[in-house]
Amino acid sequence: MYSYDVKVLPKNTSLWGGVGIEKAISSNSLLICRNDELGVSLKLFTKNQDDGAVPFGTLAPGETYIFRLNEVTLIGAKTTDDVSDSMVRCTIVCPQSN
Template sequence: MYSYDVKVLPENTSLWGGAGITKPISGNALLICRNDELGVPLNLFTQNRDDLEIPFGTLAPGETYIFRLNEITLVGAKTTDDVSDSVVRCTIVCPQSS
């Protein structure tokens, strides 16, 4: 398990991965994203190996979502307004298969 914080701005901000990555990771890794309770709503998106940005929905302050990382190359977020920022706690876990 590995955790880190990302300050999300009113512009596309990477929570995991990168725009230049073309090969998804193999395995069953998960990314847990929790928007700070004192933050602002965030528009989430993912990107796949074909560089297609896919809108994912809105994460409100205090909410958490879990992404499977095996088919995507980037998880990103952007604040829903043009002036605020928010901190997202990201945790990567790799569940053991039985």
């Protein structure tokens, strides 16, 4: 398990991956994203190796979502307004199979 914090801005901000990544990983890893309770709502998007950014939905302050990292090259977010920012706690976990 590995955790890190990302300050999400009104512009596209990477939570995992990057725009220059061309090959997705094949694994059962998960990315847990928790938006700070004192933050603002975030617009989430994903990108895979075949498509551009795909809108994913909105994460409100205090909410958490779990992404599967399989076949994704980027998970990103931006604030829903043009002036605020919000901290997101990201945790990568690799579930063990028995």
